[in-house]
Every structure is written in C-alpha cells, then in structure tokens.
Amino acid sequence: MNTPSSTPANNATPWKHVWITGASSGLGEYTARLLAQQGCTVSISARRIEQLEAISKDFENVHAYPADVTDAAAVKAAAQAAEADHGPIDLALFSAGAWFPGSLRDMRVENFAKTIDVNLMGVVYGMDAVLPQMLERGSGHISWISSVAGYVGLPNSAAYSASKSALISLAESVHGELQKKGIAVSVINPGFVRTQLTDKNKFPMPFLMEPEPAAEKIVAGLKRKKFEIAFPWQMVLILKTLRILPYWLSLALIKRLA
Numbered sequence: 510m511n512t513p514s515s516t517p518a519n520n521a522t523p524w525k526h527v528w529i530t531g532a533s534s535g536l537g538e539y540t541a542r543l544l545a546q547q548g549c550t551v552s553i554s555a556r557r558i559e560q561l562e563a564i565s566k567d568f569e570n571v572h573a574y575p576a577d578v579t580d581a582a583a584v585k586a587a588a589q590a591a592e593a594d595h596g597p598i599d600l601a602l603f604s605a606g607a608w609f610p611g612s613l614r615d616m617r618v619e620n621f622a623k624t625i626d627v628n629l630m631g632v633v634y635g636m637d638a639v640l641p642q643m644l645e646r647g648s649g650h651i652s653w654i655s656s657v658a659g660y661v662g663l664p665n666s667a668a669y670s671a672s673k674s675a676l677i678s679l680a681e682s683v684h685g686e687l688q689k690k691g692i693a694v695s696v697i698n699p700g701f702v703r704t705q706l707t708d709k710n711k712f713p714m715p716f717l718m719e720p721e722p723a724a725e726k727i728v729a730g731l732k733r734k735k736f737e738i739a740f741p742w743q744m745v746l747i748l749k750t751l752r753i754l755p756y757w758l759s760l761a762l763i764k765r766l767a
C-alpha cells in the first residue's frame with residue numbers, strides 16, 4: 510500500500526483532534542493517514558483491532574479506539590475515551606460502511622438490516638457521541654461518507670442506495686440547525702473507489718478512483734467546510750442528471766443499467 514509517510518509534515522489543517530470511524534481500511538484509513546501526516550491528532554475506530562493498531566504504530570499522533578458502530582454505547586465510549594485522552598473532537602468523519610451486492614432474488618433481510626444499521630444508524634450513533642459537546646462549545650465539524658448511489662435508487666443496490674440516500678437527507682436536515690450553532694456539516698459522495706468494499710464487485714466500475722486521490726479530495730473539501738464533497742465529476746454529473754429527470758425517463762435509463 511502506498512501510504513503517506515509517518516512523520517507529521519505540517520499543521521495545515523484547522524483541526525487539532527479528528528475522530529474517524531471505519532478507519533481500519535479504505536477511505537477512512539487513507540483519510541486518517543493523510544490527516545495524521547498533516548499534523549492532526551487522529552483517533553480511529555472500527556472493529557478490526559489489529560488493523561487499527563497497525564495504522565497507529567505508523568504514527569505518533571494516531572490512536573486506536575475500537576468500536577462496532579452498530580453499538581451505540583460502544584461508539585459513545587470510544588468518543589469519550591478519545592476526548593479524555595486528546596481533548597475535544599473538532600472534526601468527526603463517519604466512514605464505516607457495509608455493502609452486500611446482489612439482486613432482489615438473493616435478498617437477505619439480515620443483510621438489508623445490517624446495511625441500514627452500519628451505514629445509517631452508525632452515523633446517527635456517531636453524531637450522538639460528539640454533538641452534545643460540540644453544541645456546548647458552539648463549534649465543530651461533523652461529516653459522513655454517503656455515496657453517489659444515494660442520488661438515485663440503483664439496481665442491485667436496494668439496501669445500499671436506501672441507506673446512502675438517507676445519509677444525504679440526514680445531512681440536508683441537520684445542516685441549517687447546526688450551522689446556526691457554529692457546527693459545520695459535510696456529506697461526502699464518492700463514486701467508485703478501489704477499496705476492500707469495491708474489491709468484491711464483479712461488474713465494471715466506471716471512473717474508478719484510487720483511494721489516495723479520493724482521500725485528498727475529502728480532506729480538501731472538509732478544509733473548505735463544503736456541504737457536499739462529491740467526486741469524480743463524471744459519476745456525479747451522470748447520477749445527478751438521472752435524479753432531476755422525470756421518472757418515466759430516469760427509471761427507463763436506470764432499468765438499462767440493471
């Protein structure tokens with residue numbers, strides 16, 4: 510893996526302490542490494558303890574707080590421990606995600622439930638763990654990784670698209686209220702990025718990106734406090750266009766993707 514070097518390079522970020530869930534691999538891991546390299550203290554959470562420890566061994570300023578994001582108490586305990594050790598969390602990035610590819614013929618209700626639990630409720634539990642302190646301080650930044658699959662309901666992706674569109678709605682819903690209280694909200698909508706999550710895909714993935722440039726786009730957008738950070742532009746354009754077309758046309762086009 511090509512990962513950023515282990516020595517903090519500069520203090521170019523607006524955050525002292527960042528907490529990232531889903532940081533044991535993929536976008537969460539790459540973003541954690543990049544922010545650590547830029548000088549932030551980064552607290553990382555996920556279930557795979559060995560992966561978290563391997564990442565934290567590479568940096569003095571990365572610390573592991575294992576948690577399953579479907580366990581509200583464990584998520585809160587991880588955030589509390591991170592704040593007790595390293596001070597207030599300035600930026601929370603919720604990256605944990607689950608994806609079970611398959612058509613409705615193969616649908617398993619337990620996978621549907623797990624997708625909603627990890628992708629949606631995992632973010633809600635994360636918010637619950639950091640928002641009270643941010644509201645008290647009147648500052649902070651919360652963010653989560655949704656997907657371009659949340660713009661429209663994609664074929665063979667019922668649970669995933671449903672969970673990701675809920676995350677976009679969640680961001681739209683809380684943005685106004687939190688902005689008034691000094692808290693920024695960002696929703697990150699990537700297209701296909703090469704990670705363990707997409708390694709299981711057997712279909713062609715147009716405009717597939719590598720995780721390093723994806724993490725760079727995420728960090729650059731967060732620094733600008735952008736409400737939406739979406740890439741690559743080609744996937745964003747195609748799927749946002751489908752979203753604004755009338756249903757008779759968009760559903761016909763989406764059917765052809767199936």
Ligand SMILES: NC(=O)c1ccc[n+]([C@@H]2O[C@H](COP(=O)([O-])OP(=O)(O)OC[C@H]3O[C@@H](n4cnc5c(N)ncnc54)[C@H](OP(=O)(O)O)[C@@H]3O)[C@@H](O)[C@H]2O)c1
Pocket residue numbers: 530531532533534535536537554555556557558560576577578579604605606607608627654655656657698699700701702703704705706707
């Ligand atoms: N790759 C893409 O093309 C793409 C595109 C759009 C959006 N996304 C989103 O980006 C996010 C990151 O995915 P990725 O592509 O980087 O895949 P990934 O490498 O598989 O990372 C997923 C992360 O989620 C964590 N996770 C899963 N279930 C968890 C649970 N119950 N509790 C705590 N952590 C859990 C995993 O850690 P443990 O297994 O150690 O718990 C892992 O760190 C996801 O939300 C995904 O939906 C990815």
